[in-house]
Amino acid sequence: MKFLVITGMSGAGKSQAMKVMEDLGYYCMDNLPPALLSKFAELCRESKKPIDKVAVVVDIRGGEFFQHLFESLKELCTNGVSYEILFLDATDNVLIKRYKELRRPHPLTPDGSLINGITRERELLHEVKIRADYIIDTSKLSLAMFREEISKIFLEGGENRRISISITSFGYKYGILLDGDLIFDVRFLPNPYYIPELKKYSGETESVKEYVFKWKQTNIFISKVIELLEFLIPYYVEEGKTQLVVGIGCTGGFHRSVAIANRIGEILIGNGHRTIISHRDRDIGGKI
Numbered sequence: 001m002k003f004l005v006i007t008g009m010s011g012a013g014k015s016q017a018m019k020v021m022e023d024l025g026y027y028c029m030d031n032l033p034p035a036l037l038s039k040f041a042e043l044c045r046e047s048k049k050p051i052d053k054v055a056v057v058v059d060i061r062g063g064e065f066f067q068h069l070f071e072s073l074k075e076l077c078t079n080g081v082s083y084e085i086l087f088l089d090a091t092d093n094v095l096i097k098r099y100k101e102l103r104r105p106h107p108l109t110p111d112g113s114l115i116n117g118i119t120r121e122r123e124l125l126h127e128v129k130i131r132a133d134y135i136i137d138t139s140k141l142s143l144a145m146f147r148e149e150i151s152k153i154f155l156e157g158g159e160n161r162r163i164s165i166s167i168t169s170f171g172y173k174y175g176i177l178l179d180g181d182l183i184f185d186v187r188f189l190p191n192p193y194y195i196p197e198l199k200k201y202s203g204e205t206e207s208v209k210e211y212v213f214k215w216k217q218t219n220i221f222i223s224k225v226i227e228l229l230e231f232l233i234p235y236y237v238e239e240g241k242t243q244l245v246v247g248i249g250c251t252g253g254f255h256r257s258v259a260i261a262n263r264i265g266e267i268l269i270g271n272g273h274r275t276i277i278s279h280r281d282r283d284i285g286g287k288i
Contacts, residue, residue: 001044001054002084003041003054003056003081004085006056006057007057007069007128008089009125010117010121011095012138013088013090013136014059016143017088017146020147020150024053024150024151025053027054029056029057030056030057031057035068036072037056038081040054041081070127070128085132085133086150087134088135089138091139091278091280094138095114096114134164135164136149137166140278149164163233163274164275165268165275166276167264167275169258169281170253170257170280170281171250171252171253171281173251174284176249177245177249181246182229184221184247185250186221186249186250186256187249187250187256188217189212189221189256191250191256192208198211202258203256203258204259204262208259212256212260225264226264229264229268233273254284261277
C-alpha cells in the first residue's frame, strides 16, 4: 500500500493537493490526528474493497497532537507500512497575500499577527520539512502548474524521479536562506543600488538587468554556477534527493540576486530541469 503524508505551511495548497491525489486514485483523509495514522492505515488494509493508495493531510491544525507525528510515523514502519512525505511550502509574502485575499486568520494566531503565526509554524515544521521526500514551493505556481507538478511526481509511470530545483533570491540583511542546499553570494558584483536611476527598480526590470549583465564577471559567474549544478544534479538524483534549493544572495535581495536567480532558473528550465524561481525578499523593497 502506498501511504502518503501531506503536510506543510498553512495556505501553501494542501487542500488542492488532496483534490489532485483523489484524481490520481488515492483514498484521501484531511486533518487526521497523527496518533490515528497507524489505525487509519490498518482500516484501509482491512477494507473489503482493497485500498492500495492512501493520502492523509497532517498539519498544525492538530494542535498538540502534531507534536507526536514522528512517533506515529515510526509506528507505521513498525506495522509494516512504508510512507512518503510531501511538504508544501510558499514564501511568507505569498502566504500573507493568500490569507488576506481569503480573509482568514492563521491557525496559530487567530487573533494576532499573520507573520508571527507563519514564523511560528515554520519553526514547528522545520524538522518534518527536512525529512520530507518531496518538497513543492507553490509560490509561483498556478493551479494548473501545481496539478502538473504533483502528477509528475505521483502519477504511475510519470517523471517521479526527476529532481525539482528551487532557485531563490534573498537579501543577507534579512538573514540567510535557512533551507538552502547551495548558497551563492553575488555581493562581489557592482550594485545597482548606487545608481540613482536604478535604485528603486528590481532585478526584474530591463534597465537593472542590463546593468547587472554588462559586467564580464557576472556572465562568467553564471556560467560556472550552471556548470557546477549540471555536474551535481545527477549525483543528487542518484542519492535519492528530490529537491535542490539553490540560494542566490545579495545585500537586499532586490537587484543583483533577483536578476541572477531569474537567469540561472531560465537556463535550467531550458536545459530540461523542473525548476521553480522565487524571490524571498524582492517585495520588501530596494533598501540597502
